[in-house]
Amino acid sequence: MAGMGSSPFKKCINPSCNLTYEINNSTLVCKCGSFLDIIYQYNYSRELIHVFYQRRNHGGNIYNESGVWRFRELINFAHLDTEDLEECSRVLVSLDGSEGRQSKPYKMKKVSEYAQVDNDSLLLQPEGYNPSGSFKDNGMSTAVTHAKMINMNRIICASTGNTSASAAMYAANENIECEVYVPKGEIAPGKLGQAFQFGAQVIEVDGNFDDALTYSLKEAQQVGAYTVNSINPFRIEGQKTIIYRALEYLDWNPPDWIVYPGGALGNTSSCGKALIELYNLGWIKKIPRLLVVNAEGANTFYELTNGVFGGEKLTWNRGRPNIRLINDYYKGKDREGVKPHTKATAIQIGKPANLIKALRSIDFTNGIVMQVSDQEMSDGMALVGLNGFDCEMASGAVPAGIRKLRQQEIIKKDDVVVGILTGKQKDPKLSIEYHLNRSNTFSKPPVAK
Numbered sequence: 001m002a003g004m005g006s007s008p009f010k011k012c013i014n015p016s017c018n019l020t021y022e023i024n025n026s027t028l029v030c031k032c033g034s035f036l037d038i039i040y041q042y043n044y045s046r047e048l049i050h051v052f053y054q055r056r057n058h059g060g061n062i063y064n065e066s067g068v069w070r071f072r073e074l075i076n077f078a079h080l081d082t083e084d085l086e087e088c089s090r091v092l093v094s095l096d097g098s099e100g101r102q103s104k105p106y107k108m109k110k111v112s113e114y115a116q117v118d119n120d121s122l123l124l125q126p127e128g129y130n131p132s133g134s135f136k137d138n139g140m141s142t143a144v145t146h147a148k149m150i151n152m153n154r155i156i157c158a159s160t161g162n163t164s165a166s167a168a169m170y171a172a173n174e175n176i177e178c179e180v181y182v183p184k185g186e187i188a189p190g191k192l193g194q195a196f197q198f199g200a201q202v203i204e205v206d207g208n209f210d211d212a213l214t215y216s217l218k219e220a221q222q223v224g225a226y227t228v229n230s231i232n233p234f235r236i237e238g239q240k241t242i243i244y245r246a247l248e249y250l251d252w253n254p255p256d257w258i259v260y261p262g263g264a265l266g267n268t269s270s271c272g273k274a275l276i277e278l279y280n281l282g283w284i285k286k287i288p289r290l291l292v293v294n295a296e297g298a299n300t301f302y303e304l305t306n307g308v309f310g311g312e313k314l315t316w317n318r319g320r321p322n323i324r325l326i327n328d329y330y331k332g333k334d335r336e337g338v339k340p341h342t343k344a345t346a347i348q349i350g351k352p353a354n355l356i357k358a359l360r361s362i363d364f365t366n367g368i369v370m371q372v373s374d375q376e377m378s379d380g381m382a383l384v385g386l387n388g389f390d391c392e393m394a395s396g397a398v399p400a401g402i403r404k405l406r407q408q409e410i411i412k413k414d415d416v417v418v419g420i421l422t423g424k425q426k427d428p429k430l431s432i433e434y435h436l437n438r439s440n441t442f443s444k445p446p447v448a449k
Contacts, residue, residue: 008077010036015319023077024150028232035357036233038077046283048073049252063088067100068141068241075237078149093145095173099137100241102129105249105418108387115402121416125246126389128424135422136166142238143228144170152226156219158212160345161191162423167228168198181205181212188345190426208339210351230266231353239270246418254286256415261397261422262292262301263347265358272361290367293401298340298348302371304329316363321356343374346394346423376400378434382442393430395421
């Protein structure tokens with residue numbers, strides 16, 4: 001199926017600017033400092049849903065097998081003839097069709113009982129089934145595709161672990177150099193080991209993720225490397241397919257709620273963008289509510305959107321959020337020496353890069369931002385495991401957050417809820433510590449013989 005309409009382009013999300021850029025260049029952030037969106041001028045019929053479904057019988061076509069590129073019309077920033085396999089092969093980056101291939105929603109009875117939601121109504125989608133073990137592969141396949149399109153041979157990122165693993169994996173497969181900046185001593189060994197295994201150059205930063213991101217962005221600018229963190233709008237495009245797969249499972253009838261852990265807020269941004277586009281295309285009539293769950297120790301989004309800081313709630317405000325409020329918040333935290341701290345290191349982020357786009361998502365979906373404790377995340381993680389599925393501690397925020405909103409009767413017992421489990425467990429000591437502690441609600445400690 002050929003690309004329809006005029007070529008896609010990049011557009012500044014700041015309505016006071018609205019500058020546009022061509023696709024085939026390395027500009028990832030507007031010169032005004034605001035982030036960019038990928039804008040499509042296609043008007044695909046909803047009949048395309050049947051094409052997506054038919055592609056599941058992929059017949060050896062890895063781009064149909066891929067849970068990302070199967071939906072390539074909706075992320076066709078390369079302006080391809082999407083049915084031309086030779087053209088797809090020349091441009092699209094895929095790890096042999098494995099990204100998103102195994103990702104779909106599942107029912108988990110023990111989690112639904114804990115969350116107090118009907119078992120038939122709660123669906124959890126484990127993105128840990130991606131090849132590097134997290135949701136990052138969805139967006140990395142599209143980001144590296146764009147890097148390849150503009151002939152970049154060096155990618156760079158900052159990471160709490162999953163981004164570095166995914167970037168290194170795709171870079172190795174594409175024979176591209178990869179540098180990853182990580183906060184020293186703050187990254188799970190399983191994730192750090194992946195970066196080494198896939199041949200990345202690891203740079204340890206004496207600081208947290210926010211410091212690592214600052215260093216990596218400066219380095220990218222100085223040496224002309226291509227940034228694959230979620231400030232990159234092409235990464236957001238790939239992460240939209242997480243929502244496409246969930247909707248496909250539900251026959252494209254949107255759920256009442258979609259729930260994500262909140263870290264850098266790239267997933268929050270991509271979820272909102274996917275829903276906005278599908279709504280504008282007329283593919284969906286109902287807009288799910290988005291629930292974003294912060295860790296209490298890394299709760300910037302929660303505090304700003306709920307008016308905890310300064311008494312003013314930060315909102316999208318038609319694309320003109322109160323930037324002064326954000327800057328005052330960060331300055332206050334720096335002045336007080338407050339750093340993000342949670343055992344859920346995947347979301348241990350104090351300055352979420354996609355904060356502004358995430359505000360748009362919350363606004364469009366009438367969403368909610370909340371926080372849960374490390375203990376609550378650990379309980380959620382344990383319950384997912386006791387259902388026979390694997391997830392990291394950050395993903396435990398999903399059942400914990402759903403449970404809290406059920407107790408407040410904001411989520412109804414029979415509401416259809418889709419929770420995204422963003423990654424698998426790569427820090428086994430967290431599970432071991434949990435189950436060795438008999439005081440934990442769902443622990444299964446060993447017995448001596």
